[in-house]
Amino acid sequence: MNAKLETxxxxxxxxxxxxxxxxxxxxxxxxxxxxxxxxxxxMFLYFPILALxxxxxxxxxxxxxxxxxxxxxxxxxxxxxxxxxxxxxxMTIATISxxxxxxxxxxxxxxxxxYKFPGKALYDGxxxxxxxxxxxxxxVSMLAFFAAMNIPLGIFTITVSHIAFSIPFVAVxxxxxxxxxxxxxxxxxxxxxANQWQTFWxxxxxxxxxxxxxxxxLAFTLSLDDFVITFFTSGPGSTTFPIKIYSMVRFSVTPxxxxxxxxxIVITLTLTITAMTIxxxxxxxxxx
Amino acid sequence: xxxxxxxxxxxxxxTKRFGSVVACDNVDFDIYPGEFFALLGPSGCGKxxxxxxxxxxxxxxxxxxxxxxxxxxxxxxNKRPVNMVFQSYAVFPHMTVLxxxxxxxxxxxxxxxxxxxxxxxxxxLVHLEGYGQRMPDQLSGGQRQxxxxxxxxxxxxxxxxxxxxxxxxxAKLRDxxxxxxxxxxxxxGITFVIVTHDQDEALSMADRAAVMERGKVMQIAGxxxxxxxxxxxxxxxxxxxxxxxxxxxxxxxxxRLAVEVGGMGRIEVPHDGVAQGDVGIAVRPExxxxxxxxxxxxxxxxxxxxxxxxxxxxxxxILLDTDAGxxxxxxxxxxxxxxxxxxTIGDDMWIxxxxxxxxxxxx
Numbered sequence: 001m002n003a004k005l006e007t008x009x010x011x012x013x014x015x016x017x018x019x020x021x022x023x024x025x026x027x028x029x030x031x032x033x034x035x036x037x038x039x040x041x042x043m044f045l046y047f048p049i050l051a052l053x054x055x056x057x058x059x060x061x062x063x064x065x066x067x068x069x070x071x072x073x074x075x076x077x078x079x080x081x082x083x084x085x086x087x088x089x090x091m092t093i094a095t096i097s098x099x100x101x102x103x104x105x106x107x108x109x110x111x112x113x114x115y116k117f118p119g120k121a122l123y124d125g126x127x128x129x130x131x132x133x134x135x136x137x138x139x140v141s142m143l144a145f146f147a148a149m150n151i152p153l154g155i156f157t158i159t160v161s162h163i164a165f166s167i168p169f170v171a172v173x174x175x176x177x178x179x180x181x182x183x184x185x186x187x188x189x190x191x192x193x194a195n196q197w198q199t200f201w202x203x204x205x206x207x208x209x210x211x212x213x214x215x216x217x218l219a220f221t222l223s224l225d226d227f228v229i230t231f232f233t234s235g236p237g238s239t240t241f242p243i244k245i246y247s248m249v250r251f252s253v254t255p256x257x258x259x260x261x262x263x264x265i266v267i268t269l270t271l272t273i274t275a276m277t278i279x280x281x282x283x284x285x286x287x288x
Numbered sequence: 289x290x291x292x293x294x295x296x297x298x299x300x301x302x303t304k305r306f307g308s309v310v311a312c313d314n315v316d317f318d319i320y321p322g323e324f325f326a327l328l329g330p331s332g333c334g335k336x337x338x339x340x341x342x343x344x345x346x347x348x349x350x351x352x353x354x355x356x357x358x359x360x361x362x363x364x365x366n367k368r369p370v371n372m373v374f375q376s377y378a379v380f381p382h383m384t385v386l387x388x389x390x391x392x393x394x395x396x397x398x399x400x401x402x403x404x405x406x407x408x409x410x411x412x413l414v415h416l417e418g419y420g421q422r423m424p425d426q427l428s429g430g431q432r433q434x435x436x437x438x439x440x441x442x443x444x445x446x447x448x449x450x451x452x453x454x455x456x457x458x459a460k461l462r463d464x465x466x467x468x469x470x471x472x473x474x475x476x477g478i479t480f481v482i483v484t485h486d487q488d489e490a491l492s493m494a495d496r497a498a499v500m501e502r503g504k505v506m507q508i509a510g511x512x513x514x515x516x517x518x519x520x521x522x523x524x525x526x527x528x529x530x531x532x533x534x535x536x537x538x539x540x541x542x543x544r545l546a547v548e549v550g551g552m553g554r555i556e557v558p559h560d561g562v563a564q565g566d567v568g569i570a571v572r573p574e575x576x577x578x579x580x581x582x583x584x585x586x587x588x589x590x591x592x593x594x595x596x597x598x599x600x601x602x603x604x605x606i607l608l609d610t611d612a613g614x615x616x617x618x619x620x621x622x623x624x625x626x627x628x629x630x631x632t633i634g635d636d637m638w639i640x641x642x643x644x645x646x647x648x649x650x651x
Contacts, residue, residue: 182376182378184374184375184376184378185378185380187343187345187365187372187374187378188372188374188378188380188436188439189380189391189395190364190365190366191343191344191365191366191370191371191372191440192366192371192391192392192395192439192440192443193366193367193392193395193396193443194366194391194392194395194396195366195395198395202391202395203380206382207381207382
């Protein structure tokens with residue numbers, strides 16, 4: 001058998017039959033036209049963002065032609081008191097909204113993973129509603145609700161709205177995490193003498209943790225850059241970072257706006273990458 | 289033999305229903321201290337449900353369970369004097385091996401130093417010294433199972449419950465682990481209750497086994513009795529291989545039963561107890577002999593044609609179509625290296641066995 005292989009190997013160069021390597025029909029990425037389409041897509045998606053970042057370093061009052069490199073607009077944005085206040089508002093809202101929505105979302109995700117109850121399918125679909133309905137509808141309904149309840153618009157109403165739309169995202173992530181959970185873990189813990197409280201904190205919660213962290217980061221990011229719902233539910237003195245940027249743009253698109261936006265992109269990106277890393281690392285640790 | 293002792297587990301008229309499905313149907317028996325007891329049966333027979341009721345994860349629809357003299361009706365799983373080794377082992381993935389083993393001690397308030405020392409000791413018991421700082425994903429399946437064993441044994445339970453403990457291991461490891469479990473049980477002296485669907489496992493490890501089918505306990509006996517004196521067709525068929533011929537009782541005299549079997553005529557077998565009407569006449573494959581010539585009288589004989597020979601190395605299983613209209617399996621030990629005497633398909637052979645080796649199966 002070995003000899004046969006050898007003759008085949010030595011015979012190959014003497015008889016160079018040109019044959020195209022057979023390609024896996026699903027191996028799209030090796031096709032030239034597909035690579036071009038992919039590249040085009042990437043350009044389409046990321047060029048505006050890259051341009052925005054690049055022009056934040058542009059030494060020009062207006063954002064049309066490249067005049068040279070500078071960091072002065074970052075400095076200007078940094079020293080802009082109104083932008084500063086907006087940023088602090090955003091951080092306050094995002095922090096409170098994340099804490100509350102992560103708590104409720106985790107409980108919701110766990111409850112849906114664990115319990116069977118009549119109308120569960122309906123309920124399951126219903127809690128996903130805030131993920132799928134247009135933000136504008138949610139914004140309008142929130143505004144109508146707060147108006148009807150006579151609640152003055154401000155940081156409180158924004159925070160409540162953010163909590164409302166973040167909960168389902170957290171719940172979905174936590175529940176996805178729990179789908180790999182072996183119910184025997186909890187039984188084993190109980191069997192070994194732990195009560196339900198101990199079982200939850202020693203066994204269930206540590207397993208759930210990566211999902212909770214990922215959910216929390218997701219909620220934080222969503223709150224951080226939300227515009228539409230915030231726009232409807234904000235009142236005087238509760239301008240958030242995205243809304244401030246929008247109002248600045250209405251005057252003129254200066255590199256200062258670019259700089260502020262770039263800062264927001266960097267924060268969002270960092271948090272998203274952290275969330276993804278935590279999730280993939282925990283997935284690898286499960287080793288399945 | 290053990291009946292004089294006080295049972296450690298008393299199962300009294302336990303019935304468990306899941307909706308319209310009866311998982312356990314009026315189960316009633318005792319398990320004695322220090323026994324290695326097996327719950328044996330095909331999947332869906334209710335053996336796992338019964339084990340989970342002992343652990344406290346399921347509650348009985350009717351009847352009661354006593355463990356160590358205490359009624360268990362209102363006792364939650366974490367307060368029962370039993371511990372369980374789960375089929376999936378359920379070793380906590382986020383804790384080291386040592387933390388896993390010490391877990392049951394820590395949550396019940398055993399001081400850290402003592403918990404650690406006892407956990408180390410338990411790891412020694414299952415030959416996992418030095419594995420304490422590993423994470424479960426760095427262990428093989430067999431090692432994870434040992435962790436699960438140590439974690440349960442460290443609690444010094446009155447009864448250790450094992451749910452299909454060997455089913456996830458490969459064949460070689462399974463054999464080693466059988467011996468290991470028996471050795472461990474002798475060392476710790478704890479009552480073991482094991483659930484298994486594998487009759488070899490039950491026969492080779494257990495002191496006694498309860499054979500279950502569709503929620504009912506069919507027979508409780510030691511391995512030898514289960515194999516040689518099965519009380520029903522189900523048990524005879526489930527434990528080992530058996531050839532069954534349908535017959536009709538035609539007379540009883542002096543501890544011998546005369547049975548009319550189609551294709552074999554009237555045969556007489558020793559039998560104590562009652563039997564009438566339709567009975568099954570059965571014989572284990574290894575109790576039969578094959579010969580080219582008609583064997584001497586005094587044996588039950590039957591003619592057949594070889595239809596298949598399955599060679600297993602140490603033995604061969606010969607399948608024959610018989611005059612009785614039943615396919616019969618016999619086993620032949622391959623005692624010599626020579627394969628000259630090997631049977632070939634189509635050979636006419638006489639099958640014979642002693643009346644004493646015949647089983648009479650009612651119902």
